[in-house]
Amino acid sequence: MxxxxxxxxxxxxxxxxxxxxxxxxxxxxxxxxxxxxxxxxxxxxxxxxxxxxxxxxxxxxxxxxxxxxxxxxxxxxxxxxxxxxxxxxxxxxxxxxxxxxxxxxxxxxxxxxxxxxxxxxxxxxxxxxxxxxxxxxxxxxxxxxxxxxxxxxxxxxxxxxxxxxxxxxxxxxxxxxxxxxxxxxxxxxxxxxxxxxxxxxxxxxxxxxxxxxxxxxxxxxxxxxxxxxxxxxxxxYPPVVALGRLATWSPLPLTVRDARRRAGSLRDQLAPSAASRAARAAPDPKRGGTPQARPSDPAPTRRWLPFLRNHKPTPTTPPATAQPTAEIQALSVRRAHIQALRQVDLTITPGEILALMGRNGAGKSTLLNTLVGLAEPTTGSVSVGGLTPHRTPPPTLIRHVGLVPQEPRDLLYADTVAAECTAADHDADATPGTCRTLLSTLLPEITDVTEDTHPRDLSEGQRLTLALAVVLTARPPLLLLDEPTRGLDYAAKARLVTLLRNLAAEGHAIVLATHDVELAAELAHRVVLLADGEVIADGPTAEVVVSSPSFAPQVTKILAPQRWLTVAQVREALG
Structure with missing residues (x-):
């Protein structure tokens, strides 16, 4: 044909x-x-x-x-x-x-x-x-x-x-x-x-x-x-193949089902490490059972769900004494006769990487837009660094929060890389050359791109990096990314993971709206699941994704009931 x-x-x-x-x-x-x-x-x-x-x-x-x-x-x-x-x-x-x-x-x-x-x-x-x-x-x-x-x-x-x-x-x-x-x-x-x-x-x-x-x-x-x-x-190659290569299975499995059938001996090898991990996460009897969530942890909105009503996740975010980077209280957003968000409560702290997940149309992008001031709350409140985003002038807001949209090119208007960087420096009132230096630091190989290269001629990974550099020129404490791995291969995604981890280590709070369950497993400290505009789960990544058939990564499905998320964790456990 x-x-x-x-x-x-x-x-x-x-x-x-x-x-x-x-x-x-x-x-x-x-x-x-x-x-x-x-x-x-x-x-x-x-x-x-x-x-x-x-x-x-x-x-x-x-x-x-x-x-x-x-x-x-x-x-x-x-x-x-x-x-x-x-x-x-x-x-x-x-x-x-x-x-x-x-x-x-x-x-x-x-x-x-x-x-x-x-x-x-x-x-x-x-x-x-x-x-x-x-x-x-x-x-x-x-x-x-x-x-x-x-x-x-x-x-x-x-x-x-x-x-x-x-x-x-x-x-x-x-x-x-x-x-x-x-x-x-x-x-x-x-x-x-x-x-x-x-x-x-x-x-x-x-x-x-x-x-x-x-x-x-x-x-x-x-x-x-x-x-x-x-x-x-x-x-x-996908995680199931990476796990097969690590375990030297031949022929390589292509599906979770095939891998599970062959994973018995691998589970046996991992059992001591799995038991050790479970012991570290177990309730401390001296403290009376399950560790309590800190006051800053957001409360679930659908309390009729038994899991959410009884579940008090082990905190993974920085200490409660840290000043929140952003706070959302009882937020509802209605637009074009659609109830996009309903009574959302969320607290985001410095150094935290949070993954927003849920089906298409659940309200993930709307939530990001309220944090960056593109959508106005119908009811409730949004605060970023003490500011109300939709009432804050853009020149001020970009120093507190930055958004990289689903299509990074939507953020890029100039005809050359040099012009984009110059405009970013001007908008952020930064020292000339700041954006270009950031660009080279975030992705060293992009130095091969000439100053006259048009942004549309960059690869997907290079264009995403340029958009990130433009946003980070103002050094906002809160960084928002909407579907950041669209069009990225596994190598480019690994570079993005390293980049975002480094930013979080510097104190940036990062919120990702993503359908990429493997990215969330690799990167996020915490996962918030949205459905019909409501928060239906909020907790440490391992707890939320392991309990979800739809959002569990491949390694979790293959090695269940042991709680592994990534091939890197398995490789480390095997020594």
Missing amino acids: IRFEDVSVTYEGAAEATVRGVDFEVPEGELVLLVGPSGVGKSTVLGAVSGLVPHFTGGTLRGRVTVAGRDTRTHKPRELADVVGTVGQDPLSHFVTDTVEDELAYGMESLGLAPEVMRRRVEETLDLLGLADLRDRPIATLSGGQQQRVAIGSVLTPHPRVLVLDEPTSALDPAAAEEVLAVLQRLVHDLGTTVLMAEHRLERVIQYADQVALLPAPGAPLQLGSPADMMAVSPV
Whole structure:
């Protein structure tokens, strides 16, 4: 169905080809997963299937790409639209209408399908992707994850024979990601749809792939093989594979189920360490049982939940004598007839890393927006460093709190890296050169980027680092990040973890809104779960995520009932 024949792509002004010698075939009715580190050219390969490369991006394509027998060099994207459906990393760039239902119908209308066919397919897609309750909602009012599902739905309704997906689950919560992947499986198995997909969160998708196409390094030849064979040599791999490599299992497991079946001896090896960890966390009988939460710990709002009513987590935050960085009391926010937050109480202390988790639309981004003054409380109060954010002038507020949004480029307006840094220094009233110095410190390899580089030409990791440097130039005590690992491979994510740990050690309080359970397990001291705008759990990471089937990391699921969160913890315990 898709055939690459010795394909190389060189963009205008580039000294070398972005990809070269790509030669592989995707048979009809298979799901092929394209993997590799950031910057190796995965998006270029995907763009060549839809004709966006080179017709839209420019540059030179050598070799031949055919889809259902059509040569993409001689067929422009609009001439492939009935065969290929494409969803890129940024769903907002796809939308051409205002409401969910109109967006689902637009592609079919462009192809001239009959109204009764359009109506039936819209209803089918609304049900498939769990969008029925959102059909009349303006797209601008949806969360990032909801927009992602609408973007996927808009390319499903025309029933293309080929789907090209770039990071399709990056903005989705675990349950929503499973729903989308189940839909893709149904399309592949029942309808014979061909799927070529790139995804960094391999822990979600590797088990669904029929084959894996590996781009191991920039300019390196593409390798095609079974998922297990490719994971054995890939420079990027999910935690389940990392655990398998550590335990020297062969063949490597790709699913939690396979790993659990083989983890008996590993659990036995870890048992002494697990017992020691449990003893350290056990109640102290001299103090009368379970350690009490400090007065500054936020109270749960749904006291009818037995777990929350009886649970008093072991404090992991700095001493209660520390002045809180931010306090939220009885906060409710209503916008566009939607109750986004309900009676939220939260205290954030210096040096604390807090992960906000919950399904799409639970209120995570709204909570961040209230802390940075972009959303006004309907009732209740928000205080950051003694200031009320929505009533504080931006030049003052940026010295107390900074937000890196889901799309870091939304924060970047200048035409060059140098101009961004100059503007950040000016806005923060900082010494000239402060932002650029921060940029080099946060990510040393970015020094290879010239001052004249446009921010849009940076990789996802570099763009995130630039946005972080812009925000940190004012040295705000509170740092907020909304889905910071979208588009990052495992190596870039590891660098982000190190960076944020260092900032927390310097006293910055950090709040992450994330669906990345592996990031929360690796980094967060504390997890707050939101549902329908309410706090339903708040406590130390190990306690909250271990008790949640949806938000538990892979290592926890594999080694349960022992309470391990990450491969790094297991490696350390094994010595």
